[in-house]
Amino acid sequence: MNTTVTQDLSLLYLISSASLPVQLVMGLLLFISFISWWFIFRKLFVIRRAIKQCDEFEEIFWRGADLNTLYQRAANARHSTGSMERIFEAGFREFAKHQSDADISAVMDGTRRAMRATYQREMDKLESHLSFLATVGSVSPYIGLFGTVWGIMNSFRSLANVTQATISHVAPGIAEALIATAMGLFAAIPAVIAYNRYASDVDQLATRFESFMDELSNVLQRRAAE
Amino acid sequence: MSAMVLRNSSYDEPGYFLAGVLAILIHVFFVAFMVFGLDWKTQPPEGMIVDLWSDLPQQAEPSPPIPQKMEPSKPTPTPTPRPIQAEPLPPRIKPSSPPPPTKPEIAREAETEKLKPVKEELPIQEVKKEREKEREKEKEREKEREKEKEKEREKEREKVEAERLQREQALQQKREQEALTQQREARQAAAQARMANEVDKYKAMILAKIRSRIIMPPDLPGNPTVEYRVTLLPGGDILEVSLRKSSGFAVFDSAVERAIFLSKPLPLPPDPALFSQFRNLSITVHYRE
Numbered sequence: 001m002n003t004t005v006t007q008d009l010s011l012l013y014l015i016s017s018a019s020l021p022v023q024l025v026m027g028l029l030l031f032i033s034f035i036s037w038w039f040i041f042r043k044l045f046v047i048r049r050a051i052k053q054c055d056e057f058e059e060i061f062w063r064g065a066d067l068n069t070l071y072q073r074a075a076n077a078r079h080s081t082g083s084m085e086r087i088f089e090a091g092f093r094e095f096a097k098h099q100s101d102a103d104i105s106a107v108m109d110g111t112r113r114a115m116r117a118t119y120q121r122e123m124d125k126l127e128s129h130l131s132f133l134a135t136v137g138s139v140s141p142y143i144g145l146f147g148t149v150w151g152i153m154n155s156f157r158s159l160a161n162v163t164q165a166t167i168s169h170v171a172p173g174i175a176e177a178l179i180a181t182a183m184g185l186f187a188a189i190p191a192v193i194a195y196n197r198y199a200s201d202v203d204q205l206a207t208r209f210e211s212f213m214d215e216l217s218n219v220l221q222r223r224a225a226e
Numbered sequence: 227m228s229a230m231v232l233r234n235s236s237y238d239e240p241g242y243f244l245a246g247v248l249a250i251l252i253h254v255f256f257v258a259f260m261v262f263g264l265d266w267k268t269q270p271p272e273g274m275i276v277d278l279w280s281d282l283p284q285q286a287e288p289s290p291p292i293p294q295k296m297e298p299s300k301p302t303p304t305p306t307p308r309p310i311q312a313e314p315l316p317p318r319i320k321p322s323s324p325p326p327p328t329k330p331e332i333a334r335e336a337e338t339e340k341l342k343p344v345k346e347e348l349p350i351q352e353v354k355k356e357r358e359k360e361r362e363k364e365k366e367r368e369k370e371r372e373k374e375k376e377k378e379r380e381k382e383r384e385k386v387e388a389e390r391l392q393r394e395q396a397l398q399q400k401r402e403q404e405a406l407t408q409q410r411e412a413r414q415a416a417a418q419a420r421m422a423n424e425v426d427k428y429k430a431m432i433l434a435k436i437r438s439r440i441i442m443p444p445d446l447p448g449n450p451t452v453e454y455r456v457t458l459l460p461g462g463d464i465l466e467v468s469l470r471k472s473s474g475f476a477v478f479d480s481a482v483e484r485a486i487f488l489s490k491p492l493p494l495p496p497d498p499a500l501f502s503q504f505r506n507l508s509i510t511v512h513y514r515e
Binding site: 040 | 239240241242244245246248249250252253256260261
C-alpha cells in the first residue's frame with residue numbers, strides 16, 4: 001500500500017524503466033524533434049532574409065534606377081544578393097548578350113528562359129526542407145502512437161500474471177507509454193505550424209517573383225524596341 | 227554554369243548554427259520543464275491524519291497536569307517530618323549512652339516494646355529511667371504518628387482532589403462529546419430534512435407537470451382517483467408505467483397515462499444521490515383537486 005502511494009513517478013524514472021522498443025521510439029522522436037526544430041529555425045532565418053531582400057530590391061528597381069547599374073551591382077555582390085536580384089541578373093545578362101540581335105522575340109524568349117531557370121533554382125532553395133517538416137508533422141504522431149501501443153501492450157501482458165488486477169499495476173506502464181505519444185506530438189505540432197507558415201510565405205514569394213519576371217520582360221522588350 | 231554552381235555552393239545560409247543552438251535550447255527547456263516543472267510525485271493526503279487524532283490529545287493532556295501537581299506538593303510534607311525525626315533521635319541516644327550495659331537492651335526494647343520491661347527485673351533507678359525513656363519515646367512516636375497521619379491525610383486530600391479533577395475532566399469531556407454528537411445529529415437531521423424537503427418539492431413538481439398535460443375527460447361523476455406506478459431512469463426518462471389502481475373510468479385512466487408519457491423528461495433533483503427516491507414513483511391523480 002505504502003509503496004503504491006508514494007511511488008516515484010518522475011519523468012526520468014518512467015523513461016528509464018520503459019521497455020527497449022519504447023525507449024528506441026522515444027530516442028527516434030527526440031532526434032526527429034531536434035532536426036525539425038533545427039530546420040524550423042533555419043528556414044525562419046532564410047525566409048525572413050529572402051523577404052527582406054526582395055522588399056529592398058523591389059524598392060530600388062521601381063524607383064527607376066538604371067538597369068545597367070543595377071546589373072553591375074548585382075553581378076559584383078553575388079554572394080549577398082537576394083533571389084529576386086539574382087533572377088534579374090540572369091535575365092539581364094541573357095538580354096544584354098543578345099541585345100544586338102535582330103529578332104526581338106527570340107531574345108525575349110532566351111531572357112525568359114534564363115529568368116525561369118534561376119527562378120526554379122531559387123524556389124527550390126527556398127522550399128528545401130519544407131517537405132521534411134511536413135513529413136515530421138504527419139508521421140511523428142504515428143511513431144509516438146506506435147511506442148504507446150507497444151508499451152500498453154506490454155503493461156497489459158504483465159497484468160496477465162497477476163490474479164488480482166488493480167489500476168496501480170497498469171498505471172505506470174501506461175504513463176511511460178504515453179510519454180512516447182507526448183513526444184510525438186511535441187515534435188509534430190511545431191513542425192505542422194512551421195510548415196504551413198513557411199509554405200504560405202514561399203508561395204507569396206513565388207507570386208512576387210513571377211510577377212516581377214513578367215514586368216521585367218515587358219521593360220526589357222520596350223527597351224529592345226526603342 | 228560553373229559560376230552558378232559556385233554561387234550556389236557558396237550560398238551562405240543565415241543562422242545555420244544559431245538555428246541548431248536554438249533547437250537544442252528549446253529541447254533543454256522542454257525537458258527541464260517536464261522534469262522539474264511538473265509535480266510528478268503523488269503525495270499522501272496528510273490532512274486526514276490530523277482530523278482522526280483531534281479527540282485524543284484532549285484525553286492525553288489532562289493526565290500530565292496531575293503528576294505535576296503531585297510532585298510539588300510531595301516534597302513539602304516529606305522535608306518537614308525528617309528534621310523533626312532527626313532532632314529527637316540524638317537526645318534518645320545520648321541518655322542511653324551513659325549506661326553502657328543497658329544499651330543493647332534498649333536497642334532490643336525498641337524492637338519488642340511492652341514485653342521486655344515486664345519480664346526483666348532491674349534496679350528501680352534503671353526501671354524509672356527506662357520508663358521515662360519509654361515515655362519520651364512514646365511521645366516521639368505519637369508525634370511521628372501524628373505527622374504520618376497528617377501526611378496521609380494530605381495525601382488523601384490530594385488524591386481526592388486529583389480524583390475530583392479527573393472526574394470533572396471526564397464530565398467535561400463527556401459533555402463536550404455529547405454536545406458534538408448532538409451537533410452532528412442536528413446536522414444530520416437538518417440534512418435529512420433538507421433532502422426530504424427537496425424530494426417533496428420535486429415530487430410536487432412532477433405531479434404538477436403531469437397534471438398540466440392531462441386532457442381531462444368531461445363530466446365524470448364524483449371524484450375518481452387513479453394510481454400509476456412509474457419507473458424512472460436517471461435523467462427523468464420514463465422506463466415503465468403500470469396501472470396500480472384504476473379509477474373505474476378507462477377514459478380517465480388513459481388520459482392520465484398519456485399525460486405521464488407526454489411530460490417525459492420529468493423534473494428530477496440535480497443531486498444524483500436523491501435519485502433512488504424517484505426510481506419507483508407512485509403517482510396518484512384525482513379527477514377534481
